[in-house]
Every structure is written in C-alpha cells, then in structure tokens.
Amino acid sequence: MKHTHRPGTLPRTPEDPSAPLSPGTHTITVPHGPARVALRYHVAGSGPVCLAHSGGPGIGWEYLRMPGLEDSLTMVYVEPVGTGDSGRLPDPRDYTVATYAHFLHAVVQHLNVPRFALLGHSHGGFVAQRYALDHPAQVTALVLYDTSPVADEEFWSAAVAAMERFVKDHVQDHPEVADYAATLTTRLGLLDDDGATAVLRTLMPAYLHDYWGREAEFAPARRTLRMYASPSLGEEPPFDVRDELPLLTPPALVLAGRHDFICGPRWAALLHEGLFKAELTVLEEAGHLAHLEQPARFDACVLAFLQAQGVVRGPRNP
Structure with missing residues (x-):
C-alpha cells in the first residue's frame, strides 16, 4: 500500500508527520479486485490504539469524533470507502460488510499495530463484528455501540414501527415530523450525495432522545452531517451473524441508548x-448518538471497560 499524508482538520505534530499514527489525516491506497482505491483515516489523541468505524453505510466519519476518548486513547477514525475524500468503488454493488472489513484490515496492516481496541457504531458495528470474527487475535477489546447482530426484514420493520411511534409522539408540537416514516424508507441510491445528506439531516431529531430540548446544542452538528448515496447500492444478503456470535472471542462492551429507535x-x-x-x-x-447526548457517561463506560480489559492502564485523567 502506498501512503501519503494530506492536510486535515485534526491537529498535527512536527515529528515525522508521515508516520502512520501521527496525528492528522492520512491516505493509503488499497487493492480491491483489479482496482486500487484511496482510503483516508484520521488520528487524534494518545495512548493505546482504538480504531473507530462509523455507520450508515455512507455517513461521513466526522459525527463519530470522540474527544473524551482521545484523552486516553490514540483514536484512529476510518473514513469509509465511498464517503468523504476516500475513493469510490468502481462497482457500487461492492459496498458490502465484507468490503468494509477488507478496507479496515488494510488500515490495520498499514498501522502495523499487533493488537488494538475496535469500536463500531451502528452499521460500523456490523463491520466490527465481521472483522473481529475474521481476525480475533488482533482485537484486544470490542465496543459494539448502538448496533445489532442482524439486520433482516424484522429489524427494518421494527425500525419503521419505532419511527411511526416517534411521529405520533411529536407531530403535534413539531408538524415537520409527519413524513419521517416515509423519509426513513427513501431509496438513497436514487439520490445524489446532496439528496442523501438532506434525508439524514431531516431525520436527525429522531436519532436523539431530546433534540428539541437541546436544539441550540445539536443544531450545528445537524448542519454538518454528510451522507453519501452510493454505499446504499451495495448488494448482499441481510446481515446476520447470530450463529457466529459464540465464536467471537474478544471481550465486548455492548452499548445502546435507551431511546434508540x-x-x-x-x-x-x-x-x-x-x-x-x-x-x-x-x-x-x-x-442513537449517546456520545453526543451523554458524552461524559459514554466516555466513562468505554474507558472503564477498556481499563478492566487491560487496554487502558489507569483511570481516566481528570
């Protein structure tokens, strides 16, 4: 894999900025079939390495930034293929969980860290489960955050039903939510990136427990969300690793928001x-976004778990 270092929004240090774990934004090229595809990742913080994979598929990585964890961990945020400034796959049908796990492994190989913690959010949790099943010896601990071992028809039907309840509970005070259930089922692959982003920004209040009670706090984040359409065109059977879960040997922390629809x-x-x-x-x-809604509690839970697994050696710095 070829490595280059590109300017990013994360802080950089003057000491060997091209090193794989130097703070900042990095780009590697990854073989995928006959093609080579660019993949970006972002490094922030110090301490043991924790890779983080965002959700979607197709949501820009920035929403998953976790400054509280960066006090104790070297956080490596993958910018998934098909999003942001990472490359696009020649065939959009190839955006599958296995493909994302393949690109995640390319980052791991490039970093040259023998073992690391792995955090996956939502669809990124699917990727984390698949990766840990395929490479258990390299994962010291697994944080499965607002995710599931299955995403079949029952899973999606339950999500639509939960969204319909959300609409019923909020439509009187916020009439704009009336179309949320229909919007949730929009076929993003028929849209461009701006259209997919508009859908995500429209629905964001449903992903939070009390968006309108803290709107001044969350509205700026809503305006910066980005979603990319092509990853929704991936073709694969419904995700389901329930039969494989007993084989997933790294210790895991399963985190969920009480009101995640x-x-x-x-x-x-x-x-x-x-x-x-x-x-x-x-x-x-x-x-669905506890790290934004309850950051202190979220960080404390993750760090306590990683300390118990020997990943973080001491208590979190005040």
Whole structure:
C-alpha cells in the first residue's frame, strides 16, 4: 500500500508527520479486485490504539469524533470507502460488510499495530463484528455501540414501527415530523450525495432522545452531517451473524441508548446474549448518538471497560 499524508482538520505534530499514527489525516491506497482505491483515516489523541468505524453505510466519519476518548486513547477514525475524500468503488454493488472489513484490515496492516481496541457504531458495528470474527487475535477489546447482530426484514420493520411511534409522539408540537416514516424508507441510491445528506439531516431529531430540548446544542452538528448515496447500492444478503456470535472471542462492551429507535436495547440484548464474553450497558436519556447526548457517561463506560480489559492502564485523567 502506498501512503501519503494530506492536510486535515485534526491537529498535527512536527515529528515525522508521515508516520502512520501521527496525528492528522492520512491516505493509503488499497487493492480491491483489479482496482486500487484511496482510503483516508484520521488520528487524534494518545495512548493505546482504538480504531473507530462509523455507520450508515455512507455517513461521513466526522459525527463519530470522540474527544473524551482521545484523552486516553490514540483514536484512529476510518473514513469509509465511498464517503468523504476516500475513493469510490468502481462497482457500487461492492459496498458490502465484507468490503468494509477488507478496507479496515488494510488500515490495520498499514498501522502495523499487533493488537488494538475496535469500536463500531451502528452499521460500523456490523463491520466490527465481521472483522473481529475474521481476525480475533488482533482485537484486544470490542465496543459494539448502538448496533445489532442482524439486520433482516424484522429489524427494518421494527425500525419503521419505532419511527411511526416517534411521529405520533411529536407531530403535534413539531408538524415537520409527519413524513419521517416515509423519509426513513427513501431509496438513497436514487439520490445524489446532496439528496442523501438532506434525508439524514431531516431525520436527525429522531436519532436523539431530546433534540428539541437541546436544539441550540445539536443544531450545528445537524448542519454538518454528510451522507453519501452510493454505499446504499451495495448488494448482499441481510446481515446476520447470530450463529457466529459464540465464536467471537474478544471481550465486548455492548452499548445502546435507551431511546434508540433503530438499534436500541432489543438488539443490544440479542448481542449480549449471543456473545461469549460481553457486558451490556444501556444509556438512559440517549438515542442513537449517546456520545453526543451523554458524552461524559459514554466516555466513562468505554474507558472503564477498556481499563478492566487491560487496554487502558489507569483511570481516566481528570
């Protein structure tokens, strides 16, 4: 893989900025079939390495930035293929969980770290599960955040039903939510990137427990969300690793927001029950984005788990 260093929004240090784990934005090129595809990743913080994979598929990585974890960990945020300034796949049907795991492994190989913690959010949790099943010896600990071991027809039907309840609960005070259930089922692959972004920004209040009660806090983040359309065109069977969960040997923390309409406690419990070694934490007063809604609680849960696994050696710095 060829490595280059490109300017990014993250802080950089003058010492060897081209080193794979130097703070900042990096680009590698990854073989994928006959093509070579650019992939960006972003490094921030110091301490043991934790790779983070964002959700979607197709959501820009920036929403997953976790400054509180960067106090204790070297966070490596993958910018998934098909999003942002990472490259696009020649055939959009190839945007599959296996493909994302392939690109994640390319980052791991480039970083040359023998073992690391892995955090996956939502669809990124699918990728994290697949990666840990395929490469268990390299993952010291797994944080499965607002995700599920299955995304079949029942999963999506439950999400639509939960969205319909959200609409019923909020439409009187916020008439704009009336079309949320229909918007949730929009075929993003028929849109361009701006259209997909508009859908995500429209629906953001449903991903939070109390968007309107904290609108001044969350509105700026809503305006910066980005979604890319092509990843939704991936073709693969419904994600389902329930039968493989007992084989997933790295210790896992399963985190879910109590009010997450799409990957809430029901699916977290399914993960927890199926995993060989896992603990479950449900974060109150949080939806699908607990790291934004309850950052102190979220960070404390993750760091306590990683400390118990020997990944983080001491308590979090004040």
